[in-house]
Amino acid sequence: MLNGSETPPEPARRGLVVAIANQKGGVGKTTTAINLGASLALEGHSVLLVDLDPQGNASTGLGARTSDGGRSVYSVLIGHSALDEVVVPTSVDNLALAPASIDLAGAELEMVSMLSREQRLAAAIAPVAGEYDTILVDCAPSLGLLTINALAAAHELLIPVQCEFYALEGLGQLMDSIDLVRDSLNTDLYIGNVLLTMFDARTKLSTDVAAQIRDYFGERVFRTVIPRSIRLSEAPSYGEPIELYDRMSPGAVAYRYVAMEFLQRHRQQEQAR
Numbered sequence: 001m002l003n004g005s006e007t008p009p010e011p012a013r014r015g016l017v018v019a020i021a022n023q024k025g026g027v028g029k030t031t032t033a034i035n036l037g038a039s040l041a042l043e044g045h046s047v048l049l050v051d052l053d054p055q056g057n058a059s060t061g062l063g064a065r066t067s068d069g070g071r072s073v074y075s076v077l078i079g080h081s082a083l084d085e086v087v088v089p090t091s092v093d094n095l096a097l098a099p100a101s102i103d104l105a106g107a108e109l110e111m112v113s114m115l116s117r118e119q120r121l122a123a124a125i126a127p128v129a130g131e132y133d134t135i136l137v138d139c140a141p142s143l144g145l146l147t148i149n150a151l152a153a154a155h156e157l158l159i160p161v162q163c164e165f166y167a168l169e170g171l172g173q174l175m176d177s178i179d180l181v182r183d184s185l186n187t188d189l190y191i192g193n194v195l196l197t198m199f200d201a202r203t204k205l206s207t208d209v210a211a212q213i214r215d216y217f218g219e220r221v222f223r224t225v226i227p228r229s230i231r232l233s234e235a236p237s238y239g240e241p242i243e244l245y246d247r248m249s250p251g252a253v254a255y256r257y258v259a260m261e262f263l264q265r266h267r268q269q270e271q272a273r
C-alpha cells in the first residue's frame with residue numbers, strides 16, 4: 001500500500017501545510033497538533049494551527065473560546081470570512097490559532113453543494129501561507145469532507161498512531177483515502193511522518209505495535225515516541241501546551257524532540273535539492 005519509492009515534493013520554504021490525520025479517534029492528533037505547534041513556535045518558527053475538528057479540542061486546549069461561529073474556521077469554509085480574519089494569538093509567541101466552533105459540523109453538509117467543495121481550505125490557506133513557516137491542520141476522526149479538505153490542502157501528512165492492539169486497523173482505509181486524494185485533488189500529497197503516541201515501555205504490546213509500525217512505514221516514523229503521560233492529558237484543561245504547563249515532564253521533552261526531528265528532516269530535504 002505504501003509506495004516506499006516516492007520522493008518528497010518540492011518544499012514550501014514558508015507555508016508548509018501539514019495535515020495531522022488519522023480517522024481513528026483518540027490517537028493523539030490534537031495533543032500532537034498543540035504540542036508540536038508550541039515546540040516549533042518556541043524554536044522560533046511561526047506556526048498557524050488550524051482547528052478543523054467540530055469538537056474544537058485544539059481550540060479549547062489552547063485556551064480559546066469556541067462558541068463564536070462568526071470568528072471560526074466554519075465561517076472561512078463557507079466563504080463568510082478570510083482565514084486571517086479569524087486567526088487569534090495564543091499564550092505561546094509565534095503560535096497562532098484558527099479556532100473551530102461546533103457549527104463546523106454543519107459545514108460538512110453545507111459545503112456539499114458548493115463549488116470546489118474539496119478545495120475550500122486550500123483556497124483559504126493560499127493567501128496567508130507565506131506569513132507562517134508551518135501550518136498544522138488538526139483533523140477530526142473521520143474521512144469526511146473536512147478531512148478531505150485538509151488532505152487536499154496539505155503538502156504532507158503527519159499520522160499519529162496510538163501504540164495499542166487496533167493501531168493498524170483503519171490505517172489501510174487512511175492509505176486508500178490518501179491514494180484517492182492523490183489521484184484527483186493533490187498529486188503531491190506526501191506521508192511526511194508517523195508518530196507513535198501513548199507508548200508504554202512496560203508493555204510488550206506497545207513495543208510490538210511500535211515494531212510493526214516501523215516495519216511498515218520505515219524511516220518516516222519519528223525515532224522519538226510519545227510516552228503515556230498524565231501531564232499531557234492534564235494540560236488542555238488549563239488551556240496550555242505542555243511546554244507551559246510542565247516543561248520538564250516526559251511528554252514535553254518528547255514533543256521537543258519530535259519538533260527537532262521534524263525540522264531536521266526538512267533541512268535535510270532542502271539540502272538534498
Ligand SMILES: Nc1ncnc2c1ncn2[C@@H]1O[C@H](COP(=O)(O)OP(=O)(O)OP(=O)(O)O)[C@@H](O)[C@H]1O
Nearest residue numbers: 025026027028029030031141198227228229232233
Ligand atoms: N501521550 C499521552 N499520554 C496520556 N494521555 C494522552 C496522550 N496523548 C493524548 N492523551 C489523551 O488522550 C485523549 C485523546 O487524545 P487527543 O485528543 O490528542 O486524540 P485525538 O486523536 O485528537 O482525538 P479525536 O480523534 O477525538 O480528535 C485526550 O484525553 C488526551 O489528553
Ligand SMILES: [Mg+2]
Nearest residue numbers: 029030053057
Ligand atoms: Mg482531536
